[in-house]
Amino acid sequence: MNFFISSAYAADGSQPGSDYFMPIMLVVFGLFFYFMIMRPQQKRVKAHRDLMASISRGDEVLTSGGLIGRVAKVNENGYLVLELNDTTEVVIKRDFITSVLPKGTMKSL
Secondary structure: OOOOOOOOOOOOOOOOOHHHHHHHHHHHHHHHHHHHHHHHHHHHHHHHHHHHHHOOOOOEEEEOOOOEEEEEEEOOOOEEEEEOOOOOEEEEEHHHEEEEEOOOHHHHO
């Protein structure tokens, strides 16, 4: 009736497979970490980099601060001029664009 007591093994490696247990667990943990954390993050970074490269004049975009505007001018130094309406323009760094919206989104607001 010893349900909670396991057999004790000597520290000299007398348990079969004990030499390989720790390296196998480290490899399994490493693979889990890569496929669950690193790979999806790398995909998001690549998608955002492709989005930044595809922004052109006339695109309607959403910024990380919540502004919706139309790209009026694209500078080579990484900045954009956004038209928020007919009279208001703001300068924003290209990295703060979170998504490109479908054409006509500003008219529907």
